[in-house]
Amino acid sequence: MSRGYASKGVSDSWWYARRASKARLREARAEAARAEAARAREEELAEADTKRGYKWPEWVEQTTYTRCRPSPSVFDESDVTALLTREMRGFMDRVSAQPPDPWFHRQSEKLVLAALMVHAEDDDGVRRPQFVFGLNAEVSLPAGGSFCAERSAIVAARARFPGISRADFAGIAVLQVPLSSGGIATNPLRPCGACSEWLLKLGEQIPRF
Numbered sequence: 397m398s399r400g401y402a403s404k405g406v407s408d409s410w411w412y413a414r415r416a417s418k419a420r421l422r423e424a425r426a427e428a429a430r431a432e433a434a435r436a437r438e439e440e441l442a443e444a445d446t447k448r449g450y451k452w453p454e455w456v457e458q459t460t461y462t463r464c465r466p467s468p469s470v471f472d473e474s475d476v477t478a479l480l481t482r483e484m485r486g487f488m489d490r491v492s493a494q495p496p497d498p499w500f501h502r503q504s505e506k507l508v509l510a511a512l513m514v515h516a517e518d519d520d521g522v523r524r525p526q527f528v529f530g531l532n533a534e535v536s537l538p539a540g541g542s543f544c545a546e547r548s549a550i551v552a553a554r555a556r557f558p559g560i561s562r563a564d565f566a567g568i569a570v571l572q573v574p575l576s577s578g579g580i581a582t583n584p585l586r587p588c589g590a591c592s593e594w595l596l597k598l599g600e601q602i603p604r605f
């Protein structure tokens with residue numbers, strides 16, 4: 397039905413779209429006005445501080461970007477992210493039930509979990525998604541010798557499926573969890589330089605990895 401506008405040949409959907417874009421425009425103008433007011437207030441405060449002789453410390457701007465996506469209500473068995481999220485949740489529960497020895501985390505005092513999905517043959521010879529897990533281990537020796545969760549999982553996958561090739565890797569999830577109750581965890585966690593390079597090298601064969 398296209399009330400009123402029908403004679404002009406304008407559809408309802410066009411009218412609603414136009415009304416929606418006007419509302420967005422109004423909202424954007426209001427947002428700009430709020431930002432301007434906030435900026436003016438900051439300038440006013442800064443001016444007052446200058447008059448008082450107060451020197452502002454240098455500011456360091458820290459920005460974190462996080463990609464979020466809604467969890468679908470129907471579990472999709474072909475969705476690597478959904479599968480890895482499910483497996484990571486199970487792994488996290490297992491680790492929480494059996495807290496790791498802090499000695500293995502004495503360098504950064506961080507506990508990091510990795511869940512890796514690969515396509516490999518099971519004992520029955522059927523190729524299917526398989527999940528391998530990794531934990532970081534930081535023993536703090538003069539010669540280095542720390543292992544990140546990501547690379548531990550990749551190495552564990554090779555030990556479990558010796559014939560695995562790079563093209564069999566489907567995806568990896570990494571999560572920091574508190575090492576002790578009441579501890580803090582910072583997520584999302586970026587891979588270290590060495591892990592980034594490993595993951596990039598694996599990704600050369602599988603762009604979606």
Ligand SMILES: [Zn+2]
Nearest residue numbers: 544587588591
């Ligand atoms: Zn690493």
